Structures are given as C-alpha cells and as structure tokens.
Amino acid sequence: MSDKHKTDDDSDDDDDVIKVKRTSTSPALLSQLQRSRQYQQTRGLGAGATGASTWLVQRTTALALVPLAIWFAVSVVRLSQGSQAGAAAWLAFPINAVLMALFIVIALRHAVIGLQIVLEDYLRNIAARTAVVLLIKAGAIVLGAASVAALIRLVAI
Amino acid sequence: MSRPLSPHLTWYQPQITSTLSILHRFSGIALAVGTIALAWWVVAIAIGGSTYADTAWLYTSIGGQVVLFCWTLALAFHLSNGIRHLFWDVGTGFDMRSVNRSGIAVLVMTTVFTITIWLIVLLA
DSSP states (O other), rough: OGGGGOSSSTGGGGOOOOOOOOOOHHHHHHHHHHHSHHHHHHTTOTSSSSSSHHHHHHHHHHHHHHHHHHHHHHHHHHHHSSSSHHHHHHSSHHHHHHHHHHHHHHHHHHHHHHHHHHHHHHOOOOHHHHHHHHHHHHHHHHHHHHHHHHHHHHHHH | OOOOOOOOOOGOOOHHHHHHHHHHHHHHHHHHHHHHHHHHHHHHHOOHHHHHHHHHHHSSSHHHHHHHHHHHHHHHHHHHHHHHEEEHTTTTTOOOHHHHHHHHHHHHHHHHHHHHHHHHHHOO
C-alpha cells in the first residue's frame, strides 16, 4: 500500500512503467467498432499514409548530405573570399557543378521535410499550416531551379 | 480539433539532451534560411558584372562574414548532431550515459569542424 503514492525521488526508472492487466475486448464492442464509419474510412491507411516514406527520405537525404556538406562548407567559404572569375571558373568545372547542384537540391529536399515537421509540431491551425508548407515547397522549387539553371549556364560558357 | 501539440520549450529544465535537440531545430531552420543566400550567390556568379560585385561586397563585409561564420557553425552543429541522430536511427546509443557522452562529442566535433573550416580559409 505504501507504494501507491511513491514519489519520483525514491523510484528507479523501471518503476515508471504502469502495469495494466490484460483484458479481452467484448465481442459486441469490437463489432460495433468495426462497423463504424471512422474505422471503415481509416482502415488500411497506416499511421499517416505517407509518414514512413517521408521519414525515410529525411534520413537518406541526411546520409547523402554528410559528405556533401563537408565538401561544400570548405569550398564555399574559400570561394566567397575570392573573385567572381575564380568562383565562376571553379563552378564551371563539371564535377564541382554537379556536386553543387546535388548539394543544393538534396539540402532543399531535406530542409522542406524538417521545416514541415517543425510546423506540424507547433502550428495548430491546419489551414495556415498547409498554406505555409505550400509556400515553403514553392520557394524551395524556385531556389532549386534557379541554382541548377545558373550552374548549367556556368558550365556551358 | 484541438489535439495536444508537442511540448513547448519553456516546459523543460535545460539539460544537454533537450538543449541539443532544440539547437538541432534552430540550426536546421537557420540553414534553410541560409540556403536562400547560397542559391542567390550561385545565381549572382552566373549573372556576373555588378550583380556579383554587389553580392560579393555584401557577403565579404564584416556583417556578411559574421553571418557566414554563424552559418558554418550551424552547419557544423547540425551535421554533427545529425550523425548522432543517424546512429539513434539504427538503434544504438540510447542509454542515458551514451546520450550524454555523444552530446558532448557533438559539441567537440562542432567546435573542431568550425575552426578547421576557417583555418583552411584563412591560411589558404
């Protein structure tokens, strides 16, 4: 009985687990649930329909960005100190242009997912959230397209 | 619908775990905003002329270099803590001892990475 109102101070982490006795669902309740509109509508959709693939894209882009970001950080800070001709010549070299295009596009894909998750966590209004997410996605597409177009131009010259 | 949202920042006593988690988000947001400056820089190089001259003036000004330093710091941190997250994703390092130690490792790696980038730049 003394355990009932145990404080956090004198308990181990394991004591936080609440033990619930397993009970079987009544057949009447189960059939009522299965016939409900909510159950029929959401059946087979999974947790959020596309949640798992978004999670996976966030991780695979993160993995690709590890080597790309190291290459990128050193290159860009160095180039930003030099001349336009130097930076243009450097980006005109196809390997640099391709790596730069990959970095920007993959970073934008990664950023869109991250920003969307932050908004989903803290912005309650669904209409406002959807609008902001769409704006971010549109902005990312514009940035990506403009960067790739600029890089193609630099390589082609 | 008024479902509960994620706990807000002020609810927690600061610890290395929660602080790094919050910094991961803040640095991520900062890097996303910084990508606009990066994309503009690439476009400005392609345009050239006075457009590049103005951009280069802004980016190499003292304010621009301070922002660039903060940007590399954010990148170094987000990269280091991101690698820590990838280890968690494969299921290792979840016990409190490992979490605290990897948190300190992230701070060390962030410092080393940032200093290395700027040493390469300033010595080149």
